[in-house]
Amino acid sequence: MYPKPIKEFIDNFSKLPGIGPRQAARLAFWILNGEKKVRDNLKKALEGLEHDIDICSVCFFTMEHSRHGEDKCHFCDNPARDHKMICVTEKETDLATIEKSGNYKGLYHVLGGLFSALDTAIPKNLKMPELINRIESKKNGGKKIEEVILALSSTHEGDLTAHYLERLLKPLKVKITRLGRGLPYGADVEFADAKTLSGALDGRKETK
């Protein structure tokens, strides 16, 4: 139906997460009917991902390539951050959400994924050996890691991965914490599900 270049655009863009063939078709015609500058900027943005990004050798977050000579990102390289804490996240966008919440001033560690209940072995791409290494080697500016916060999603996969990490890190004598469970901000008790409520009861706090 569509000409070949449009079909190829739809095929490739509908492979992206959250984009289906219908939205890909809309994107194709929107871009096609738009200005040349828009197309150029999109191409440049893709090239930027390819050539201008490095991965931090310590926490595996991204950093700009132009900071050459350095292999640490602006978190790991920043003496103003608390180098005694590591917050472990599944992915880069989780890290961004935590950072934007504004209350955390320690370091990060991007795991790069979670286990699935279907996995028969621990996925090799997860940066777990590197996390152990960080805690053992005191690589973080010579300071000992005192706390590791497992900031993983409160899903089955998140729980599975957190349990495994807890057992893995226990011998290293480091304090391991997880994000609190409870009612999200603005939530109505009446409509809370059972798991959320039992988490909120377990995590109840004495009033001051």
Next chain:
Amino acid sequence: MYPKPIKEFIDNFSKLPGIGPRQAARLAFWILNGEKKVRDNLKKALEGLEHDIDICSVCFFTMEHSRHGEDKCHFCDNPARDHKMICVTEKETDLATIEKSGNYKGLYHVLGGLFSALDTAIPKNLKMPELINRIESKKNGGKKIEEVILALSSTHEGDLTAHYLERLLKPLKVKITRLGRGLPYGADVEFADAKTLSGALDGRKETK
């Protein structure tokens, strides 16, 4: 927070329709953590839109550039289609939906937009003069156009544009029709809104 190339990716991709900054960030890291082939294919797909697409000089649908020498798409150029009917659509993806429904064998005309109630003048980019020209000049393989179907959305903008087109085409002594209004397939009368129901009543058919 994010390195500059990621920020630029987010800025540019969140301008696309239906993609917000959060999804753009997810896309950035998905593409970044994926294979090089994926990035190459996305770039190629954008270049394909730029270099390999022409617009049909008759109906303004897209066609592949490689069919050089020809300026008609595979609808307008196909003698097996009914050259006495033109189906007018707002945009290319509407045309695709109608074509996929499989029941229409005539020609098309991509208008390129609709009026908005806020417009003080008829938008200049709409291919209305070209539609009139097609009907008047009998350009379609020498055959006279007998029917123009206004296949515009049943929204305020669609109605406004259809009314304008009706008045515009009336002097040309051509049959003008609009898509039927009524209950969509699978709909429950109980939950139908008033406008849909009154459309369905107006468009009622005698049983055979």
